[in-house]
Amino acid sequence: MPTTSRWADPRADTPDAGSPAAGSTNSEDLDAVRERAQWLALAVAGSGTGIWDRNVVTGEIRYSAAWKAILGYTENELTDRIEDSYQRLHPDDLPYVQAAMQDHFEGRTESYEVEHRIRCKDGRYKWICSRGKVTSRDSAGRALRMVGTSTDITSIREMAEQLRETVDLITNLTDQVPGLVFQCSRGPDGRMAFPYVSAGISDIYELAPEAVARDATCIEALIHPDDLAAYRASFDESAASLASWHLEYRVCLPAQGLRWRLGDAKPQRLSEGATVWHGFITDITERKRIESELQELATTDGLTRLANRRHFMGCLEAHFAYLRRTNGLPAAILMFDLDHFKAINDRWGHAVGDEALRHFADILRMELRSVDMAGRLGGEEFAVLLTLADLDDARVVGQRIQRRLATQSLSCGQETIPLSVSIGVTQMRMDDVAAEAALSRSDQALYRAKKKGRNRIECV
The missing domain is CATH 3.30.450.20 (PAS domain)
Incomplete structure (x- = not known):
């Protein structure tokens, strides 16, 4: 059987002007039919789509010229046997192509559609999308004829693969x-x-x-x-x-x-x-931890873990500004000086002196509220800012601190180290030029307490 395609010439199925049928067909209608057939053939050829027509019973399959051109063949270079077409399929794709076609033959699918690889004349494989439909069946429902198209989708598959590789690359990069x-x-x-x-x-x-x-x-x-x-x-x-x-x-x-x-x-x-x-x-988290440590180093006294002088003075100035701005409730300042601290260092050594400073800092923490603030100003001098407190409130707090210091003594080996503290108290005033003025008054009160015999409280 010749393998010449019926689609080789777009006018092949159209009666020519000299045929008997021409006499019974209006010439203008005939020209219009021919023109539409030409346009259809050109559109199919331009789309990279070929047409095939399979006789399911005999195994004969005919291909359009465009179908053959997809694989690089000329008009007369392919056989019309279905067995030969299967040989051109990629071995990995053959089983599911045959299964999809059989499903359609047996009526399990409305149409046949698969994407698969097919070998070209030069040995390369192309990706094509084949679609088809059984157009006639016998009385028992067995498929007799099937017509379909094949479209070259190699470039689409390559672009899809490139896109997939790009997506995979971006995903891998972001995941890493x-x-x-x-x-x-x-x-x-x-x-x-x-x-x-x-x-x-x-x-x-x-x-x-x-x-x-x-x-x-x-x-x-x-x-x-x-x-x-x-x-x-x-x-x-x-x-x-x-x-x-x-x-x-x-x-x-x-x-x-x-x-x-x-x-x-x-x-x-x-x-x-x-x-x-x-x-x-x-x-x-790690950056925040480091920032916190740096902040602590910048604001905390390394020995006692109380606020250092710079940080305490900054907070004192901020609270004074707040009181001036809001005409708020009073606040008191207490200055502390450990009595006879030099004698402790001279007798027991600086390590014990440092322990005495830490011991007193712990007592301040135990006696103060969370809204209060304590700082070490230097040496054995400490200061406390009591919020919402007047002179009487501050005196009571000072007395509690003195009693706790007296009852919770510091030991060095078998010896008990006596500790006492002198305290100067004042109150922030709205007419103070700055917070430093209040601190200076409490320092003057502290000086009087030490001059009058130590281990006492003086208010000003």
Whole structure:
């Protein structure tokens, strides 16, 4: 049987002008039919699509010229046997191609459609998409004829593969970055979700990506209660102004416990009113720890762990400014000096002297409220800021500190080291030029206490 395709000439199935049928057909209609047939053939050829027609009973299959051209063959270079066509299929694709066709023959599918590789004339493989449908069956429902198309999709598959490789590369890169790369969306109703998150979500939030893909309430459940309002407000402000989102906040995680997070993202408004952020969240717990240590080093006396002179004076000035601004309730200042401290160093050594200073600092911490502040100003001199206290209140506090110091003695081996403290007390005044003026008055009161015999309290 000749293998010449019936689609080799777009006019092959159209009667020519000299045929008997032409006499019974209007010439204008005939020309229109021919023109449509030509346009259809050109459209099919230009789309990279070939047509095939299979006789299911005999195994004969005919191909259009365009179908053969996809594989690099000329009109008369292919046989019309289905067995030969199977030989051109990639071995890995042959089983599922045959299975898909058999499913359609037996009526289990509405049509036949598969993507597979096929060998070209030069030995290379191309990807094609084949679609077909049984057009006639016998009385028992057995397939007799099947017609279909094959389209070269090699370039589409290559682009898809390149895209997949690009996506894989980006995913691998983001998954390897310490932290969380994310896309966050917020609808007009305020509901937030994270459609994309990198693998870092398991470390940043101890969650799986699917847990936040549609609803991010599980993240809010991890935010530290003291930071939750700021977390929500930061997204509100970013969405309203389209300013970058930037926030340091704490999370409470089941396995890691309390951790610090830093989030940065840029927002974008979508046409339907939603806001989308693309950004990054990282763990700054270690940075916060270092900052805290540096802050402590800068503000704390290394020996007693009380505020150092600079930090105490800064807080004193800030509280004085607050009182002046608000005409607030009174505050008192107490100055302390450990009695005969030089004698302790001379007799028991500086190590014991240091222990005496730490011992007194511990007593101050036990006697003061959380709203009060104690500092070491230098040597054996200490100061305390009592908020919401007048001179009488300050005197009572001073007496409690003296009694505790007397009853909780410091020991050195078998010996007990007697400790006492002199105290000068004053009150902040609205007409003070600065907080330093009040501190100077308490220092003068302290001098009087020492001059009058030590281990006593003087107020001014």
